[in-house]
Amino acid sequence: MSRVLRLGTRASALATTQSGMVAEMVRALGHEVELVHVSTEGDVNRGPLAQMGGTGVFVSALRDALLEGRVDFAVHSLKDLPTTPADGIALPAIPRREDSRDVLVARDGLTLGELPVGSRVGTGSPRRAAQLHALGLGLDVVAIRGNVGTRIGKVTSGELDAVVLAGAGLNRLDRADEATESLDPLQMLPAPGQGALAIECRTDDTELVELLSALDDAATRAAVVCERQVLATLEAGCSAPLGALAEVVEGDEGEELWIRAVALSGDGSRTVRMSASGLPGDAVGIGTRLGSEMLAAGAAELMEEPA
Incomplete structure (x- = not known):
């Protein structure tokens, strides 16, 4: 493959950092890559994501650029992807996952449990907001x-x-020490x-x-496919108050896939929390x-309740 590969990316610092990481992976396979900035609705519209439809607001413009031949491949934060496949679009690689946890960035080096009652805690995520409410710490979200x-x-x-915030984003931006x-x-x-x-x-x-399939990490793919299948089964969008985390672990008889998930009412007062396991x-x-x-x-029904 002698052509210069055009990698479509959003223009934010995090998106270009993530795309730059993937570009380096592809260059390591012996191919030239150039980044092409693509503006998405999520970048232009500053309203709440849920009001824009939530799922796909950072994705559709990149997919359009792919299908129109303006770029050859694109990098997304996987949690932004709709769970339904897009016609004509392949997902050949999900690289090894970064830290999946959320992190707190608080004044005076405080932890969540040390924040005084009434502290103002910001998040754009109904999932994070509902779980913060569910902890019963008296925070103003x-x-x-x-x-x-x-x-x-x-x-x-x-x-x-x-x-x-997502810890992975801070790690990729070399700002992990601010958490x-x-x-x-x-x-x-x-x-x-x-x-x-x-x-x-x-x-x-x-x-x-x-070519790109060489960048795929099997354990990461199994975990995120399982998490996203919970999302799809519940017919929830990426902005719904739903959390899920799966991991491939070494069991007594080989590798096992474990997953935990929680669905919450918007105000966090009611939850459905369950887990499951099986083969990757x-x-x-x-x-x-x-x-x-x-x-x-x-x-x-829980997830449809207002905050």
Whole structure:
């Protein structure tokens, strides 16, 4: 493959950093790569993500650029991807996952448990907001938008006492030392696919599909496929108050896939929390089974309740 590969990316600092990491992986395979910036609705529209439809607002413009031949492949934060496949688009690689946990960035180096009652904590995620409410710490949860720098700036300026962010983003931006606490998944289950990247290209570009598949990490793919299958079974969008985390672990008889998930009412007062396990090769089946059990326990109705 002698052509220069055009990698489509959003223009934010985090997106270009993530795309730059993937570009380096592809260059290591012996191919030239150039980054092409693509503006998405999520970048232009500053309203709440849920009001824009939530799922796919950062993805559709990149996919359009792919299908129109303006770029050859694209990198997304996997948690932003809709769970339904897109016609003509392949997902040949999900590289090894970064830290999936959420982190707290708080004033004065405080942890979540040290924040005084009434502290203003910012997040743009209904999932994080609902889990913060569910902890019963008496926090004032404030809806915010903006990139990583903008959000952290609301703490350093004194506008907020803390914000909750994805740890993977801080790690990739070399800002991990600004986090005052990594939140245990027992307190705050991450979004399905959080910390993982998705690399997409056109299905008919078989040569590129084969090349990019070398970057795929099987354990990461099994875990995130299972998490996203819970999301799909519950017919929830990426902005729904649903957390899920799966891991491939070494069991007594070889590798096993374990998953925990939680669905919450918007105010966090009601939760459905369940887990499941099985073989990594049955990631879809495990996720479907867990999602179905959560549905039977009333998870869908919970997630439709207002905050």
